[in-house]
Amino acid sequence: MRFFVILIAVCMLTGCWDRKELEQMSYATAIGLDIPEGVDLKEKQAIDVTFQFSNPKLNIKGATGQGEKGEKSIITLTAPDFITAKNMANSFVTRQISFSHAKTIVVSEELAKSDMFFRFIGSALKEREVRRETSIIVSEGKASEFIRKNKPEMMIRPHKYYQFIIDRSIETGLVPEATINRLFAVTDGDADLFLAISGSVSEKKEGSSFKEEDQYIAGSVPKEGGNPVQLIGSAVFKEGKMIGKLTGEETRVSLLLDNTSRIEDMFVSFTDPVEKNYKIAIRVKKKTATDINVKLRKGPPKINVKVPLEIELLSVPSMVDYGGDMKKQMILKKWIAKEIEKNMIALVEKTQKVFKSEPFYWSLAVRPLFSTTKEYEEWDWTNKNYPYADINIDVQVDIIGFGKQLKESEMEKVKD
Amino acid sequence: MKSHFFKNSKRFKFETSKEIFDIENDSKTDAFSGDIAKDEEVLKKLYLFPQNIDFKVRSLTIPIMRKKGVIFYIPSLTDITMVDEHIIKPLLTDGDQSTNEVANIISASAFNEEKNLKKAIKELNTGNTLLLIDGEPLCYVINTSTAAGRSVEKPQNETTLFGPKEAFVERADINISLIHKKIRSEDFTVEKMVIGERSHNEVFIIYNKELAGEKVLNEVKARIGAVQKDAVQNLSLLIQHIEDRKASLFPTILLTERPDRAASFFEDGHVIVVMNNSPFAMVAPATFWAFYHSADDHYLRFIYGNFTRFLRMAAMFITLFTPSIYIAITNYHIEMLPPDLLLAIAGAREMVPFPAILELLMMELAFELIREAGIRVPTPIGPTIGIVGALILGQAAVEANVVSPIVVIVVALTGLSSFAISDVNLNYAIRIARFGFLLAASVFGIFGMVGIFLSGLFYLTTIKSFGVPYFAPLTPKYKSSDDTLFRRILTNERLRPAFVKTKDLTKKPIKNE
Numbered sequence: 001m002r003f004f005v006i007l008i009a010v011c012m013l014t015g016c017w018d019r020k021e022l023e024q025m026s027y028a029t030a031i032g033l034d035i036p037e038g039v040d041l042k043e044k045q046a047i048d049v050t051f052q053f054s055n056p057k058l059n060i061k062g063a064t065g066q067g068e069k070g071e072k073s074i075i076t077l078t079a080p081d082f083i084t085a086k087n088m089a090n091s092f093v094t095r096q097i098s099f100s101h102a103k104t105i106v107v108s109e110e111l112a113k114s115d116m117f118f119r120f121i122g123s124a125l126k127e128r129e130v131r132r133e134t135s136i137i138v139s140e141g142k143a144s145e146f147i148r149k150n151k152p153e154m155m156i157r158p159h160k161y162y163q164f165i166i167d168r169s170i171e172t173g174l175v176p177e178a179t180i181n182r183l184f185a186v187t188d189g190d191a192d193l194f195l196a197i198s199g200s201v202s203e204k205k206e207g208s209s210f211k212e213e214d215q216y217i218a219g220s221v222p223k224e225g226g227n228p229v230q231l232i233g234s235a236v237f238k239e240g241k242m243i244g245k246l247t248g249e250e251t252r253v254s255l256l257l258d259n260t261s262r263i264e265d266m267f268v269s270f271t272d273p274v275e276k277n278y279k280i281a282i283r284v285k286k287k288t289a290t291d292i293n294v295k296l297r298k299g300p301p302k303i304n305v306k307v308p309l310e311i312e313l314l315s316v317p318s319m320v321d322y323g324g325d326m327k328k329q330m331i332l333k334k335w336i337a338k339e340i341e342k343n344m345i346a347l348v349e350k351t352q353k354v355f356k357s358e359p360f361y362w363s364l365a366v367r368p369l370f371s372t373t374k375e376y377e378e379w380d381w382t383n384k385n386y387p388y389a390d391i392n393i394d395v396q397v398d399i400i401g402f403g404k405q406l407k408e409s410e411m412e413k414v415k416d
Numbered sequence: 417m418k419s420h421f422f423k424n425s426k427r428f429k430f431e432t433s434k435e436i437f438d439i440e441n442d443s444k445t446d447a448f449s450g451d452i453a454k455d456e457e458v459l460k461k462l463y464l465f466p467q468n469i470d471f472k473v474r475s476l477t478i479p480i481m482r483k484k485g486v487i488f489y490i491p492s493l494t495d496i497t498m499v500d501e502h503i504i505k506p507l508l509t510d511g512d513q514s515t516n517e518v519a520n521i522i523s524a525s526a527f528n529e530e531k532n533l534k535k536a537i538k539e540l541n542t543g544n545t546l547l548l549i550d551g552e553p554l555c556y557v558i559n560t561s562t563a564a565g566r567s568v569e570k571p572q573n574e575t576t577l578f579g580p581k582e583a584f585v586e587r588a589d590i591n592i593s594l595i596h597k598k599i600r601s602e603d604f605t606v607e608k609m610v611i612g613e614r615s616h617n618e619v620f621i622i623y624n625k626e627l628a629g630e631k632v633l634n635e636v637k638a639r640i641g642a643v644q645k646d647a648v649q650n651l652s653l654l655i656q657h658i659e660d661r662k663a664s665l666f667p668t669i670l671l672t673e674r675p676d677r678a679a680s681f682f683e684d685g686h687v688i689v690v691m692n693n694s695p696f697a698m699v700a701p702a703t704f705w706a707f708y709h710s711a712d713d714h715y716l717r718f719i720y721g722n723f724t725r726f727l728r729m730a731a732m733f734i735t736l737f738t739p740s741i742y743i744a745i746t747n748y749h750i751e752m753l754p755p756d757l758l759l760a761i762a763g764a765r766e767m768v769p770f771p772a773i774l775e776l777l778m779m780e781l782a783f784e785l786i787r788e789a790g791i792r793v794p795t796p797i798g799p800t801i802g803i804v805g806a807l808i809l810g811q812a813a814v815e816a817n818v819v820s821p822i823v824v825i826v827v828a829l830t831g832l833s834s835f836a837i838s839d840v841n842l843n844y845a846i847r848i849a850r851f852g853f854l855l856a857a858s859v860f861g862i863f864g865m866v867g868i869f870l871s872g873l874f875y876l877t878t879i880k881s882f883g884v885p886y887f888a889p890l891t892p893k894y895k896s897s898d899d900t901l902f903r904r905i906l907t908n909e910r911l912r913p914a915f916v917k918t919k920d921l922t923k924k925p926i927k928n929e
Contacts, residue, residue: 016859019748021747021772022746022758023761027758098750157755159756160756
């Protein structure tokens with residue numbers, strides 16, 4: 001008898017009776033953060049919050065895609081911060097707003113460059129519904145515009161769009177993996193740069209002039225048709241504040257140097273070392289982890305970086321027979337290693353001179369060299385050492401494949 | 417004050433009426449008098465002769481012995497042709513030489529003398545024939561008992577693909593022979609006990625005298641002997657008298673309708689109990705694994721058998737957890753759902769008027785109703801129940817937006833999986849336990865489920881079946897062939913389970929002749 005009284009009391013007193021059925025909530029897929037117009041952030045704390053909701057009705061058979069209804073599921077309101085905006089929005093949104101399935105937080109460049117950015121995004125750490133794996137996208141224009149103009153090509157649901165495009169872009173290495181978790185880890189570590197995904201809305205065709213496939217920044221990829229929203233390159237954050245941008249190529253290079261990244265499907269083109277007016281396309285993969293060897297010494301440290309890469313030849317328009325000729329293979333290997341090294345050294349110099357810190361998370365390799373945190377902090381990796389460090393990069397290339405067909409067609413014979 | 421109350425209760429004394437002792441003490445009525453007319457009168461009175469038509473008396477004069485005799489039998493339990501052919505006919509035949517030995521006249525095979533009237537009546541009640549001869553203070557008991565019953569048929573509940581296709585029937589002697597024919601050994605021992613003050617039910621305890629654990633055997637006998645009830649009709653009732661925890665959710669005695677399963681338990685040193693009127697054999701002790709296993713696990717090849725074991729375990733967990741996981745995740749752990757599934761569930765629940773837990777309880781209850789009705793329904797209407805249940809409850813309820821289609825999937829999956837648990841008792845235990853999980857999940861989410869699961873596990877490790885821990889030999893660890901979750905290759909199963917306390921642990925390889 002006593003047992004049952006206790007059992008019932010335990011259930012009545014401790015159960016989560018304030019829980020909600022899942023159809024009683026609206027799920028925000030994307031959250032956009034902007035500086036409200038005409039508001040000076042230094043005087044008043046205010047933020048424009050945009051929510052894009054997933055519409056569960058889309059699931060019902062025969063329902064059309066987003067279409068005009070899609071607009072109604074995107075709302076923008078001004079609030080002191082984006083958590084309180086949840087409740088404010090309920091003045092016209094019927095259901096409780098949940099962040100539990102938010103895929104991305106889109107921040108306008110304007111806000112990202114202000115001091116307030118990290119303060120606003122910091123509230124995501126307190127709110128338990130926000131996932132730590134939510135990606136951060138920095139949009140060139142307004143975040144609300146970025147979300148509104150986003151029309152995925154196959155009318156898929158918004159959460160699918162963000163999930164797929166972010167996953168795929170990370171695989172190709174054109175954008176970095178930029179989760180909230182990493183932002184906080186890097187910023188709190190106070191030693192490295194955080195790379196956020198750089199995005200842009202651009203409907204103009206011209207972009208900028210044609211370059212190599214990955215040398216663009218968001219918004220300048222020449223294209224026609226399709227979704228006006230594009231993700232390429234990265235926004236560089238130092239101490240929670242945006243300080244610059246990297247192109248797609250620079251992002252890829254930084255990911256190759258970074259041991260915490262994963263690149264799976266990186267297609268790159270290089271000038272053909274034998275026939276210089278042609279370009280060859282290769283797939284680059286990391287063979288093993290990048291080896292970062294930091295030598296402490298008086299003055300700036302010496303850093304030896306070994307990058308073991310595997311490449312696969314995908315297209316050889318010059319019809320040079322790399323598959324059958326060992327000598328040419330050697331030339332190719334050296335050439336590609338040199339090219340990649342050149343890019344890497346250029347990026348490292350840029351980070352040393354312009355950003356005065358590195359986005360490669362190398363502080364992870366430095367930390368074990370000190371026995372206490374205090375020593376490490378006094379030594380000061382970012383400010384005193386990295387910008388002056390002597391960095392040596394060694395790229396080791398292995399060719400692991402020549403595409404499906406090894407032999408090239410013999411153009412001369414074909415032409416007769 | 418309290419202690420005073422208890423003291424008072426001691427003042428009550430039980431008075432026993434003298435008549436109870438009279439019957440046992442008065443040995444005069446127990447013996448046959450030798451006066452045939454007097455004994456006949458006693459028996460006739462006892463059976464209320466003229467009114468009771470299920471009692472026959474046949475008086476005759478035996479020409480060979482030149483004596484009078486009387487035959488008593490109960491026609492509904494007796495093989496009448498046998499009485500005619502092997503008792504009456506030889507007795508009435510005028511033989512050449514005269515003899516005083518009844519044994520030399522009667523041609524029935526089983527035959528013995530009985531001096532005690534009460535014991536003779538017991539025999540008569542089982543269908544044997546009594547023969548009284550004038551001047552002899554005893555009676556002859558001739559084994560003529562037979563009762564209507566069905567012949568050996570296919571098992572109904574424990575079906576297998578490769579196993580033998582015979583099942584126990586309602587007659588104990590046939591059941592014993594079904595087991596005995598698989599073990600042709602002099603160690604095969606059958607003991608008889610009679611329980612039930614009024615109905616005198618026979619209980620047959622079967623064990624291997626070289627293998628069966630002494631403790632378990634004594635425990636079984638003691639518990640059966642301690643049953644105080646005037647009638648215990650069959651095994652299903654008997655096990656409720658002798659099981660360890662009578663109010664426990666989990667069964668501790670195995671009932672099987674397969675003689676081959678009973679035989680394999682017999683060979684491992686378990687004790688088998690068989691009774692008239694029940695087409696089952698009882699196996700003691702029984703661990704959790706005995707309920708979890710099916711006969712096919714060993715008849716199928718190693719990999720196939722383990723595959724079915726895996727499926728059964730999966731089915732068990734699906735039955736236990738699917739509804740509660742659905743409730744826990746949709747109510748408390750929404751972030752665990754992939755967005756597409758979340759939207760699918762939210763979209764489907766849009767029009768449903770009830771909270772998810774109510775919806776699910778309704779459907780689970782409906783399913784249990786269909787199931788219960790399916791058992792009780794007369795066979796000709798059986799198929800209709802399935803159609804009505806599936807159509808009305810599934811299709812119509814979803815169409816009418818009373819339940820969401822996801823819940824129908826959950827309930828159907830749960831129901832279907834529950835059928836893979838072959839043992840009826842374990843099946844009920846699991847099905848009832850899942851409601852506990854469901855309620856815990858609705859109040860505490862996965863945290864509550866973990867709580868119930870852990871306390872369930874704690875409980876299961878504490879219960880015992882005839883002194884054997886329920887999860888043996890997994891925990892506590894015993895020497896055995898590890899026939900628990902999965903089984904080994906047959907040639908590697910060399911040990912009998914040690915928890916039975918068998919006298920011979922190893923299954924010694926014996927050279928074939």
